[in-house]
Amino acid sequence: MTSLRDGNPRVREIRVPTLCVSEPLTQGAQKCFKEVIDVSSGDPHRAGMKPITFIRQVLAVCLYPQLLEDETLPLDVRRRAQRLLQACDGESLGSYTASSGLPHVRQSIAEFIMKRDAGVPAYSRNIFISAGAQRALMVVVKLLSGGEGQRQTGVLTPRPCPHTLPALLREAGVAAVPYRLAGGRGWAVDVSEMQRAVRSCRGRCEPRALYISNPGNPTGHVQDRRSIQDVLEFAAAQRLVLLVDEVYQDSVHGQDREFISYKRVLFEMGSEFWQAVELVSFHSLSCATVAECGLRAGYLEAVNMDPGVMHFVDTLLCTDISTPVPGQLALDLMLDPPKPGDPSYGTHIQEILLRRNTLSHNAQRALGLLRELPGVSCQPAEGGIYLYPHLQLPAEIRERAQMLGMEADAFYRQKLLEEEGLLVGAGQQGGTGGSPHLRLCVLLPPETLEEVLSRLRSFHLRLMNADISRV
Amino acid sequence: MTSLRDGNPRVREIRVPTLCVSEPLTQGAQKCFKEVIDVSSGDPHRAGMKPITFIRQVLAVCLYPQLLEDETLPLDVRRRAQRLLQACDGESLGSYTASSGLPHVRQSIAEFIMKRDAGVPAYSRNIFISAGAQRALMVVVKLLSGGEGQRQTGVLTPRPCPHTLPALLREAGVAAVPYRLAGGRGWAVDVSEMQRAVRSCRGRCEPRALYISNPGNPTGHVQDRRSIQDVLEFAAAQRLVLLVDEVYQDSVHGQDREFISYKRVLFEMGSEFWQAVELVSFHSLSCATVAECGLRAGYLEAVNMDPGVMHFVDTLLCTDISTPVPGQLALDLMLDPPKPGDPSYGTHIQEILLRRNTLSHNAQRALGLLRELPGVSCQPAEGGIYLYPHLQLPAEIRERAQMLGMEADAFYRQKLLEEEGLLVGAGQQGGTGGSPHLRLCVLLPPETLEEVLSRLRSFHLRLMNADISRV
Numbered sequence: 001m002t003s004l005r006d007g008n009p010r011v012r013e014i015r016v017p018t019l020c021v022s023e024p025l026t027q028g029a030q031k032c033f034k035e036v037i038d039v040s041s042g043d044p045h046r047a048g049m050k051p052i053t054f055i056r057q058v059l060a061v062c063l064y065p066q067l068l069e070d071e072t073l074p075l076d077v078r079r080r081a082q083r084l085l086q087a088c089d090g091e092s093l094g095s096y097t098a099s100s101g102l103p104h105v106r107q108s109i110a111e112f113i114m115k116r117d118a119g120v121p122a123y124s125r126n127i128f129i130s131a132g133a134q135r136a137l138m139v140v141v142k143l144l145s146g147g148e149g150q151r152q153t154g155v156l157t158p159r160p161c162p163h164t165l166p167a168l169l170r171e172a173g174v175a176a177v178p179y180r181l182a183g184g185r186g187w188a189v190d191v192s193e194m195q196r197a198v199r200s201c202r203g204r205c206e207p208r209a210l211y212i213s214n215p216g217n218p219t220g221h222v223q224d225r226r227s228i229q230d231v232l233e234f235a236a237a238q239r240l241v242l243l244v245d246e247v248y249q250d251s252v253h254g255q256d257r258e259f260i261s262y263k264r265v266l267f268e269m270g271s272e273f274w275q276a277v278e279l280v281s282f283h284s285l286s287c288a289t290v291a292e293c294g295l296r297a298g299y300l301e302a303v304n305m306d307p308g309v310m311h312f313v314d315t316l317l318c319t320d321i322s323t324p325v326p327g328q329l330a331l332d333l334m335l336d337p338p339k340p341g342d343p344s345y346g347t348h349i350q351e352i353l354l355r356r357n358t359l360s361h362n363a364q365r366a367l368g369l370l371r372e373l374p375g376v377s378c379q380p381a382e383g384g385i386y387l388y389p390h391l392q393l394p395a396e397i398r399e400r401a402q403m404l405g406m407e408a409d410a411f412y413r414q415k416l417l418e419e420e421g422l423l424v425g426a427g428q429q430g431g432t433g434g435s436p437h438l439r440l441c442v443l444l445p446p447e448t449l450e451e452v453l454s455r456l457r458s459f460h461l462r463l464m465n466a467d468i469s470r471v
Numbered sequence: 472m473t474s475l476r477d478g479n480p481r482v483r484e485i486r487v488p489t490l491c492v493s494e495p496l497t498q499g500a501q502k503c504f505k506e507v508i509d510v511s512s513g514d515p516h517r518a519g520m521k522p523i524t525f526i527r528q529v530l531a532v533c534l535y536p537q538l539l540e541d542e543t544l545p546l547d548v549r550r551r552a553q554r555l556l557q558a559c560d561g562e563s564l565g566s567y568t569a570s571s572g573l574p575h576v577r578q579s580i581a582e583f584i585m586k587r588d589a590g591v592p593a594y595s596r597n598i599f600i601s602a603g604a605q606r607a608l609m610v611v612v613k614l615l616s617g618g619e620g621q622r623q624t625g626v627l628t629p630r631p632c633p634h635t636l637p638a639l640l641r642e643a644g645v646a647a648v649p650y651r652l653a654g655g656r657g658w659a660v661d662v663s664e665m666q667r668a669v670r671s672c673r674g675r676c677e678p679r680a681l682y683i684s685n686p687g688n689p690t691g692h693v694q695d696r697r698s699i700q701d702v703l704e705f706a707a708a709q710r711l712v713l714l715v716d717e718v719y720q721d722s723v724h725g726q727d728r729e730f731i732s733y734k735r736v737l738f739e740m741g742s743e744f745w746q747a748v749e750l751v752s753f754h755s756l757s758c759a760t761v762a763e764c765g766l767r768a769g770y771l772e773a774v775n776m777d778p779g780v781m782h783f784v785d786t787l788l789c790t791d792i793s794t795p796v797p798g799q800l801a802l803d804l805m806l807d808p809p810k811p812g813d814p815s816y817g818t819h820i821q822e823i824l825l826r827r828n829t830l831s832h833n834a835q836r837a838l839g840l841l842r843e844l845p846g847v848s849c850q851p852a853e854g855g856i857y858l859y860p861h862l863q864l865p866a867e868i869r870e871r872a873q874m875l876g877m878e879a880d881a882f883y884r885q886k887l888l889e890e891e892g893l894l895v896g897a898g899q900q901g902g903t904g905g906s907p908h909l910r911l912c913v914l915l916p917p918e919t920l921e922e923v924l925s926r927l928r929s930f931h932l933r934l935m936n937a938d939i940s941r942v
């Protein structure tokens with residue numbers, strides 16, 4: 001059978017925006033790259049990270065149950081597959097599920113949350129599975145939307161924020177009310193900025209919710225308990241629904257940092273606050289360490305949400321009919337992995353640790369190199385999968401970009417793509433006096449990261465040393 | 472390994488609306504059913520139909536590529552899996568795809584369409600993959616929506632129509648403009664009814680699109696070429712965008728009936744019409760014979776659509792990030808199945824034929840029984856997976872329902888569920904003087920259908936013969 005796999009060169013298709021490759025940036029520039037590397041957004045499998053064996057084995061058996069007889073597969077894989085099949089109507093992944101998800105998986109999620117939060121109660125009835133966290137967020141934002149003019153719903157939104165968020169808010173018909181993160185302090189959350197934002201939007205819209213990501217996307221900041229408390233007190237005082245994007249909860253890699261959920265802190269603040277804040281937390285199969293983006297699943301947990309509103313969450317999810325079943329089952333496998341003593345435990349824990357070590361190593365390695373580049377500064381990331389460096393480009397380059405009708409960072413990114421075949425993400429203005437940032441995903445195989453850094457370094461040094469009249 | 476499968480009784484969980492089971496309908500009524508059978512909507516795997524082996528084998532290998540080495544799997548399965556893996560970024564189902572779908576699968580769909588339509592050209596750039604046909608329809612309807620009051624978008628909608636359609640149109644913010652199907656003539660399409668509908672909505676909304684399902688859902692009517700031409704001429708004259716739901720295209724089972732696509736007829740009507748009608752056709756993995764509802768995939772093909780509009784289809788699909796990859800690959804496998812000579816061909820064709828024969832046999836069998844019941848009439852279904860019988864209930868029962876504040880058919884359905892554990896779908900008023908219909912999915916294992924018919928018959932006869940004062 002090896003002949004089937006040999007002789008078929010690994011073809012990697014990568015989506016690249018159509019761009020005209022212009023004249024060489026400087027004499028001697030290299031344009032001969034073998035393939036474009038895209039680190040603009042998080043897609044670890046595309047970049048060559050391997051899937052987690054246990055998840056894939058169980059899903060394969062669920063799809064083709066004759067594999068239950070295959071004794072080369074570990075016993076816990078087959079047992080788990082059988083249990084999951086029994087949780088599906090007609091014991092088939094081909095059946096619809098309730099629009100809120102399979103009861104069995106919702107229960108697994110509740111149990112995972114309770115364990116994660118040191119016993120803070122979680123109930124499956126408050127959990128809704130969706131085709132990705134983005135979809136769940138859209139449903140909730142749509143429910144909060146409404147009003148026109150001064151009464152239009154406003155959502156407090158960090159700057160910088162996840163690159164997909166502004167389009168989502170626009171599509172849902174709500175106004176984004178920006179609050180700046182503290183770029184000079186590792187992108188920490190600053191409640192006085194939130195207060196300023198609320199005051200600033202008076203007469204323009206009515207703030208009804210506060211969106212925050214922790215670990216921060218794309219900043220990599222991880223909030224401590226004190227910071228989370230401050231936000232919760234602010235939300236309680238302002239009566240804002242808290243939309244907490246916790247999709248990178250299992251990717252905290254900063255030294256002495258740990259993930260604490262907003263829900264846990266809220267609970268531990270005592271009953272006065274516990275009843276006072278409506279909170280929705282989001283998690284995702286795509287952004288977690290397992291990075292199963294293509295299977296499309298995520299979930300929300302609603303805390304203190306009005307039952308009437310919960311009913312509408314379900315109703316809106318109904319328009320999707322149901323979340324893809326392989327993704328739902330993968331959520332179950334991610335949140336309830338093999339335990340010590342199970343045949344798959346050794347391999348599984350090794351794969352997970354390798355992945356976390358890779359992320360942590362890569363974040364350090366990239367930070368070190370970025371900080372060596374002239375005109376580049378970068379805060380260390382403590383969590384998530386991005387670095388978010390700041391560019392200080394010479395005036396000549398900024399003017400050149402302006403002449404071409406482009407922002408300086410767009411000019412930089414386009415040239416980087418043309419010259420080196422490296423696609424990096426756009427940053428956002430805000431909190432830093434309007435100077436440009438780049439977004440780089442660092443959850444990659446280490447050898448790919450080296451290639452990324454080498455291309456970036458070589459381009460950057462060439463650009464900074466170039467005779468700008470030739471750019 | 473058999474021990475794993477033995478001793479684990481097949482548990483079938485079926486979602487049932489919460490209902491208080493009331494007192495027995497009549498003396499001697501049986502209330503001891505083992506499980507509820509739900510034939511209210513199409514979910515063949517839940518009902519016990521088996522998945523198609525080739526599709527499941529290839530997907531299992533794609534999810535766990537070590538199975539490429541498993542020589543107990545047919546060679547064409549492993550080759551196909553390898554080809555599909557190469558079509559995925561990073562050769563993993565865990566990568567995102569473009570929001571419009573994998574280019575390889577879009578190309579397969581275009582080739583399938585061209586073959587189906589005897590060479591009428593189809594281009595992958597006009598095909599958009601989505602998480603089900605319903606999602607694709609929602610995207611297009613949203614693009615057509617807009618306007619307020621008299622200028623609000625109206626969509627001509629058949630009565631009866633798919634049970635999911637009214638909610639979809641409401642959610643998209645368009646007005647449904649009903650046109651009646653000819654209940655007395657096998658639910659044929661009547662263009663004069665469409666003309667009446669257009670006239671009737673003047674001053675209330677602005678009709679911009681015409682929705683039609685062929686084969687008809689839930690009617691089972693299959694349009695012939697002449698009927699399709701009439702609708703196309705009407706759409707051209709009225710400048711309506713045609714939204715053609717062709718999700719049951721591979722489920723035509725009426726004698727001497729065949730599926731002809733709207734696109735093919737339009738093309739063959741000549742260039743005068745070909746340029747004049749904007750048409751969007753929908754197909755689905757869930758409604759096709761393979762019935763892989765849980766994998767969530769479908770697609771639309773846009774014909775003569777403005778490129779600017781196509782761009783927005785892509786943009787709206789972007790909010791879903793991407794369609795689940797297992798579903799996309801299953802579409803490819805469904806539309807490009809094993810060919811004569813391939814190792815899997817024999818089993819595959821046998822499974823597909825068995826399924827089609829089951830559908831055709833069940834539709835006949837159920838029709839025969841329904842027509843024997845007093846007060847029930849039913850048009851034969853020529854395609855799709857439903858029967859749509861008409862109920863003529865005695866005045867006493869209608870009055871009894873009214874006293875309970877219920878429609879007569881809702882009363883009937885509730886009693887049927889309580890007494891016999893059989894859940895059937897609601898019909899819609901319209902075209903039949905407002906008298907009630909039921910919707911029954913007949914794509915079930917024949918033994919399950921027998922159980923369904925036996926419960927229905929026993930309940931119906933009991934009801935019709937009951938002393939109504941005791942109901």
